[in-house]
Amino acid sequence: MKEMLVGDGSKAGSSGSSGLSPAAPTDNGEAARRRKRLVNLTRPWVLLAPSLIVLAGLLLWPLIQVGKLSLQDYKVKFGGGEATFTGFDHYKDLLKSDLLWKTVLPNTVFFAIACVGLTVALGTAVALLLNRLGPTWKLICSVSILAAWAMPAVTGTYVWIWLFSPEDGMVSQMADSMGLIDAETTNWFTERLPFYGIATLNVVHHGFPFVAITVLAGLLTIPKELYEAGELDGANAWQRFWKITVPTIKPVFLVVTILSTIWDFKVFTQVFLMPGGSGSNPDVYNLGVYSYIEAFAKNDYGAGAAAAVLLTLLLLVITIVYIRTLFRQGEEDL
Amino acid sequence: MKRRVIAAGCIALTLTLTATACGDDGDGGSGDKADGKGKTLTVWIMEGTNPDPRPFFKEVGAAFEKKTGAKIKVEYQQWATAQKKFTTAIEGGEDQVPDVAEVGTTWVPQFAETGALVDVTDDVKKSGLTNDLVEGLKDAGTLDGKQYGMPWYAGVRSIVYRKDIFEKHKLKAPTNWKELQETAKTLKEKEPGLVPFPVAGGAEMFATAFVWGAGGELATKQGDVWKSEINSPKSIEGLEYYTGLATKDKVSPAKVNTWTEKEVGDAWNKGEIAMSVSGNWTPKAIVEANPKLKGKLAAIPIPGQTGGMSKSFLGGSYLSAFNTDKKDLAWELVKLMTTGEFAAKWAKQTNYFPGQNSELKKIEDQKDPLVEPFAKQMIEAGATVPKTKAYGEIQGSQVIPGMVQSILTGKSSVKEAADKAAKDMDEMFAKDK
Numbered sequence: 175m176k177e178m179l180v181g182d183g184s185k186a187g188s189s190g191s192s193g194l195s196p197a198a199p200t201d202n203g204e205a206a207r208r209r210k211r212l213v214n215l216t217r218p219w220v221l222l223a224p225s226l227i228v229l230a231g232l233l234l235w236p237l238i239q240v241g242k243l244s245l246q247d248y249k250v251k252f253g254g255g256e257a258t259f260t261g262f263d264h265y266k267d268l269l270k271s272d273l274l275w276k277t278v279l280p281n282t283v284f285f286a287i288a289c290v291g292l293t294v295a296l297g298t299a300v301a302l303l304l305n306r307l308g309p310t311w312k313l314i315c316s317v318s319i320l321a322a323w324a325m326p327a328v329t330g331t332y333v334w335i336w337l338f339s340p341e342d343g344m345v346s347q348m349a350d351s352m353g354l355i356d357a358e359t360t361n362w363f364t365e366r367l368p369f370y371g372i373a374t375l376n377v378v379h380h381g382f383p384f385v386a387i388t389v390l391a392g393l394l395t396i397p398k399e400l401y402e403a404g405e406l407d408g409a410n411a412w413q414r415f416w417k418i419t420v421p422t423i424k425p426v427f428l429v430v431t432i433l434s435t436i437w438d439f440k441v442f443t444q445v446f447l448m449p450g451g452s453g454s455n456p457d458v459y460n461l462g463v464y465s466y467i468e469a470f471a472k473n474d475y476g477a478g479a480a481a482a483v484l485l486t487l488l489l490l491v492i493t494i495v496y497i498r499t500l501f502r503q504g505e506e507d508l
Numbered sequence: 509m510k511r512r513v514i515a516a517g518c519i520a521l522t523l524t525l526t527a528t529a530c531g532d533d534g535d536g537g538s539g540d541k542a543d544g545k546g547k548t549l550t551v552w553i554m555e556g557t558n559p560d561p562r563p564f565f566k567e568v569g570a571a572f573e574k575k576t577g578a579k580i581k582v583e584y585q586q587w588a589t590a591q592k593k594f595t596t597a598i599e600g601g602e603d604q605v606p607d608v609a610e611v612g613t614t615w616v617p618q619f620a621e622t623g624a625l626v627d628v629t630d631d632v633k634k635s636g637l638t639n640d641l642v643e644g645l646k647d648a649g650t651l652d653g654k655q656y657g658m659p660w661y662a663g664v665r666s667i668v669y670r671k672d673i674f675e676k677h678k679l680k681a682p683t684n685w686k687e688l689q690e691t692a693k694t695l696k697e698k699e700p701g702l703v704p705f706p707v708a709g710g711a712e713m714f715a716t717a718f719v720w721g722a723g724g725e726l727a728t729k730q731g732d733v734w735k736s737e738i739n740s741p742k743s744i745e746g747l748e749y750y751t752g753l754a755t756k757d758k759v760s761p762a763k764v765n766t767w768t769e770k771e772v773g774d775a776w777n778k779g780e781i782a783m784s785v786s787g788n789w790t791p792k793a794i795v796e797a798n799p800k801l802k803g804k805l806a807a808i809p810i811p812g813q814t815g816g817m818s819k820s821f822l823g824g825s826y827l828s829a830f831n832t833d834k835k836d837l838a839w840e841l842v843k844l845m846t847t848g849e850f851a852a853k854w855a856k857q858t859n860y861f862p863g864q865n866s867e868l869k870k871i872e873d874q875k876d877p878l879v880e881p882f883a884k885q886m887i888e889a890g891a892t893v894p895k896t897k898a899y900g901e902i903q904g905s906q907v908i909p910g911m912v913q914s915i916l917t918g919k920s921s922v923k924e925a926a927d928k929a930a931k932d933m934d935e936m937f938a939k940d941k
Contacts, residue, residue, distance in 0.1 A: 252624040252831060253601030340763035361762040364709075364917040449766035454710055454909035457919075470592060471904030472936065473618075473897075 237486070244479035264480035273456065273464075282439060282460040282485075285370050289438040292378045294431055297385025302415075304386065305393045316387075323383035327443045334376040335448060338362050363449040366457045376444050381437065385430045392426035393419065425500065432496040439489055442466065461485045544578025544837045551841070552594075552609035554825065555584040557661075558858045564850075572844055578837050580608075591615060591900075598624045605830040607838045613648040613824050616656050618897040625656040626829040631839050632658065637847065640864045644822045644890040651895060658846040659863025661855055662824030664886040665713055668776075668791055669783035671806040673699060681808045684815045685721070685749055692759035695782045702782040703764060703775060707754035709913035710768035712903065713821040714785045715750055717810050720891050721818025722746030726908075727894045727933060734896055736933035738911070739926035748922045749813075751915040765916040768909075785810065785820075788882035789859040807878055809885040822890030824863065861886055898933075898940040907932050 244264055246257040268274055300319065304312055325333075337345050340361040350357035362368040396419065404414045420427070442462035445451045451458055453467050461481060469478020549572075551565075558564060565582045573579055583606070585593060594611075597604040598619065605624060619625050632638055632655055638646075645659035669681065677698050682688040688705070695704035708714055716726065724743025727736045737743055754760035767775075773790060775781050777797040786807075795802050810818040827846050829838035844850060846863060855862040855871070861883065862868055872883040893899050902908075911929040914920045920928070 250595055250599050250622050252598050252605075252622045255599055340766070341761060342763070357763075358761045361765045361917070363766045364762075364913065449710070450913065452906070453904075454766075454906040454913055456910060467905050471906075472901045473595075473904075474901075474939070 240479045240482055240486075243475055244483050246476050248475040250473070260476065264476045265484075267477065268480050268484065273459070277457060278459050278461055278464045281366070281370065281458065282462075285374065285441070285460060286435060286438040288370075288374050289377045289381065289441075290431060290434045292374065293381040293434050293438070294385055294427065296378060297382040297430065298389050298427075300382060300386040301389035301393055302419075304390050319383040319386055322379055325380065327380060328447065330380050331376055331444050331447045334372055334379075338372050363451075364455065369448065369450070369455075369458045373441070373444050373448065377438060377441055380444075381434060385434065388430050389423070389426055392423035396422050428496065428500045432493060432500075435492055435496070436489055439492070440485060461488075544576040544834075544840075547578040547834060547837060549578060549580045549607040549834060549837055549841055551580050551582045552585050552590075552606040553582055554587055554590060554610050554612075556587060557825075557860070558854065561857075564854060564857060568841075568845060568850055571850070572841055575844065576837060576840055578834075580841065585610075587612075594619060598622050602832050605832065607832050607834045608827060608829055608841050610660065610825045611657060611828045613645070613659075613662075613826060614893060614900055614903065616649045616826055616828070617651060617895050618900045619828070620651055620654075620656045621897050624830055626831055626835050626838070627654040627656060628658065628829065628839060628842070629653070629655045631843075635843060637864070640866050642822075642861075642863050642865055642868060642886070642890075644886075644892055645824055645863050648822070648824075648892045648895065649826045649828075657826035657828030658842050660825045660827045660846050660851070661858060661860040662822060662863055662886065663788050663860045664822050664882055664890055665717065665785050665787050665820045666807055666809045666882050666885045667783060667811075668786035668794075668805055668807050670702075670781075670801075670804055672804040673702070673782055674806075681806070682811050684811050685813050688811055689749075689753065689757060689759075692753060692783065693757055696757075696759050699782055701780075703761065703780055703784075704759040704782050705753055706764045706767060706772050706775070706781060706784050707750060707760040707912075707916065708767040708769065708772050709765040709916050710906075710909045711772065711785070712906075712908045713769075713823070715747065715908055715912050716891075716893070717785060717818050717820045718746040718750035719743045720746070720820070721810065721813055722749065723813075727899070727937070729894070734894055734898065734937040736930040736937070738908075738933065739923070739930040744922055744926050746813075747912075747915070747926060751912060751922060754916055755918070765913060788861065788879070788886075791878045792859045805878060807881040809881050809889060817885060817889040819889045819891035820885055822886060822892055824860070896937070896940065898936045901936050901940070902933050905932075905936075 243257075245259060245261060247260050249256045249258075300315075304315055307315060322330075335343075337343050340346055340363070341357045346355070346357050346360065346362070349355045349360075362372060400418050400422070401414055404418050409417060440462055441460065445458065445460055446463055446466070448458075451463065453463070453471060459467070461484065465478045465481035465485065467478075468474050468481060472478075553561060553565070555561075561582075561584070565580070569580045569582075591612075594605075594609070594615070595618075597606070611619060611625075616625070629650075632641075637658070641659055642662065645662050646655065649656050649659065667682075673679075673695070674681070677694065679691055679694060680687075682691045692705040695702065706714075719726065719738065722742050722745040724740055724746050725737040726743075727734050727738070729735075754764070764771075769787070772781070772784055772786070773793070776784070776786070776790065776794045779798055779801060788807075791805050791807065794805065810820050812818050827842045829835055829842055832838070845854070851862045851864065852867050852870070854860075855867065861871065868883060868887065872880060872887070874880075893903075907929050911925045914925045914928075915922050919925075
């Protein structure tokens with residue numbers, strides 16, 4: 175992306191400069207041209223500098239610090255802590271631990287996959303619905319979707335906890351009255367699967383509005399003629415969706431999928447606040463909670479940082495894969 | 509700005525003088541008449557102990573200003589986040605820590621180890637308070653013979669039950685574990701709408717009472733090293749009894765498996781509990797939230813395995829001075845708040861117990877049936893958790909609740925769960941050595 179911008183800029187610039195000095199290719203003109211080229215080369219960076227500096231200060235610096243911390247044993251002391259360099263010990267411990275491979279990573283990965291899949295599917299379905307509604311219903315539906323989006327994660331989580339609260343929650347009582355469970359002996363929160371089922375509902379409910387709104391924006395850009403042509407050729411709704419809608423707005427899907435993936439991999443609040451999620455039930459640790467408990471409950475800042483770095487690397491790999499796909503897609507379109 | 513200049517001054521002072529010289533005589537031998545004109549002490553107090561602490565601190569502030577000329581500035585902190593806030597402030601040093609703060613007893617080892625807290629052993633001795641402090645509480649904040657603050661207030665858990673329901677079914681308050689079990693089973697049969705005796709998986713201090721009650725320990729210090737005892741035969745016996753109430757006798761339904769003390773309290777407020785382990789501060793709060801229960805609650809100490817009492821966690825707060833340039837003034841404030849009139853007033857307003865035997869005796873003598881059993885438990889059967897920074901980490905990572913929950917959900921046997929908890933605890937003890 176950067177290269178493209180810079181490349182475009184210099185191309186436009188050079189054509190401009192040649193237009194400015196059509197005749198007189200003197201030494202003077204040569205120097206001016208060189209200066210122009212230099213300006214063209216540096217200008218984008220100068221313009222980008224303020225935001226790059228802010229990003230470096232807010233993101234890069236903490237990232238370096240976490241990386242540094244993950245190689246140390248850190249002890250809090252009055253007026254400034256003591257750090258002992260330990261090399262890659264924390265990573266070794268982390269990668270050797272059964273908990274990581276059997277619990278933490280599977281929880282994180284499968285939970286993220288389920289959440290992303292469901293969020294994108296539900297979001298798209300809602301976008302398609304919104305696209306077909308009349309103005310009044312569209313407004314009503316949009317407002318209620320936005321309400322779900324605007325709900326803070328903490329509030330939303332408590333609502334879901336209440337709904338599923340064992341024995342007394344609405345869902346528990348309904349399931350009991352339908353004879354699906356025995357409310358007195360069922361606690362959804364103690365087993366891994368129902369626990370993450372509830373967390374998935376919560377995250378999907380909180381995440382689908384963004385997808386719906388973004389996909390809706392994409393849908394509005396698709397020319398109506400394409401659908402008319404498709405209909406004339408006898409394509410049914412299902413075929414029109416897969417053959418027209420999806421290919422046309424594929425980049426939109428890629429973007430919402432990338433963003434959802436990043437968000438769903440690093441879910442913390444929604445898990446931490448659930449009963450047992452804050453550490454008393456190791457079966458439901460995900461990477462975020464694990465890192466938090468290592469760092470702030472066990473005061474093992476180095477181990478916590480190592481887990482955080484691992485999460486970052488994981489996200490980085492996923493993002494790189496996605497961005498490559500996105501650009502390959504872009505090139506095909508051109 | 510001014511603070512920083514003063515702070516810099518004190519650092520310079522500490523560098524030139526030796527540490528001991530800075531402590532007592534360094535500030536001009538002020539003794540008990542520290543001159544604090546124009547100075548302000550920052551005080552961190554936990555929110556929620558006293559329903560409305562503002563009038564109390566207005567009075568304290570006025571009395572303190574009259575005595576020393578200095579003002580106090582109270583900043584209220586949340587229990588849930590305070591430990592992290594303290595840690596951050598300690599890391600920041602003298603500029604960021606408060607001058608005086610309420611510090612939970614289990615935090616004292618961690619904070620003291622960083623060098624942030626002032627050792628007040630000599631001041632306590634000089635003020636003639638040493639022998640009046642409740643032993644278990646004094647001990648909780650004393651490490652290697654150094655006392656890091658004054659016990660301010662304390663609480664203990666005993667058993668609270670519904671008097672009306674017990675009378676209705678002609679039940680007597682249990683006096684040993686067998687009776688407790690039988691009573692709970694009868695309650696389950698006769699009062700199906702109520703939780704007979706919650707075995708709350710998230711409530712660490714419910715479980716520990718039964719570990720101690722069976723003669724077990726969480727951990728013991730052998731020489732310099734702490735060693736977990738949670739999987740000793742006695743501890744396991746206690747855990748087996750406690751969790752068996754839920755898994756075998758079914759007097760605690762599955763929903764309670766993930767409850768913490770907060771949820772138990774909520775259920776009391778809704779009138780859903782017949783009998784439970786409960787803190788001395790709870791009966792009044794329950795009646796306030798649910799006036800229908802007025803006069804229907806009663807309390808007894810947690811029965812011992814075969815009679816007597818099971819020990820129960822003696823928790824509370826210290827008022828500690830931090831290593832700032834206002835140490836002498838800070839001690840004056842600590843003394844003012846933790847002794848005499850203000851200590852008694854605070855205890856009364858919060859439904860907790862004061863940290864001095866003399867004040868505690870006065871409360872016991874009032875013979876309030878909802879207070880006396882707790883006072884008895886506190887004086888005769890209080891226990892503390894291992895005094896080491898590592899135990900704070902063990903609590904933070906919820907080793908005991910995790911163990912209890914895995915037993916309650918049937919994921920592991922009592923022995924397996926206790927062995928795993930012991931292993932986790934030993935790892936943390938070893939790491940902090």
